[in-house]
Amino acid sequence: MGSISEADALLEPLCAHGYVTSAEFNATLSDRRWLMRHANGRRTHHLHLVVFDGPHWTSHLQFRDLLRSDAAVASRYERLKHELAEQHRDDREAYTHAKAAFINEVFTNVA
Numbered sequence: 001m002g003s004i005s006e007a008d009a010l011l012e013p014l015c016a017h018g019y020v021t022s023a024e025f026n027a028t029l030s031d032r033r034w035l036m037r038h039a040n041g042r043r044t045h046h047l048h049l050v051v052f053d054g055p056h057w058t059s060h061l062q063f064r065d066l067l068r069s070d071a072a073v074a075s076r077y078e079r080l081k082h083e084l085a086e087q088h089r090d091d092r093e094a095y096t097h098a099k100a101a102f103i104n105e106v107f108t109n110v111a
Contacts, residue, residue: 007033007049
């Protein structure tokens with residue numbers, strides 16, 4: 001994506017191919033657009049459309065690269081994700097929110 005308006009233009013075609021989204025939720029996001037897909041009553045996909053080389057794009061790639069280069073951090077993150085998946089088995093939003101503290105800590109220690 002070169003701009004959020006390009007992402008906005010893709011929402012309708014993606015929804016025509018099985019994704020769903022929330023206009024209200026997307027209106028709160030300045031740096032991305034969010035969609036999801038379901039199968040058998042469960043969410044199976046989350047899709048985030050982001051601006052290429054924008055801040056959201058860059059921070060996610062930095063986190064990915066850190067996990068690839070630091071086995072200790074990757075191992076801690078893996079353990080945390082397993083623990084949180086168990087704790088928040090039926091609450092995807094709580095699971096996602098609970099990971100944020102770890103991610104923020106990692107970025108704080110890297111900077």
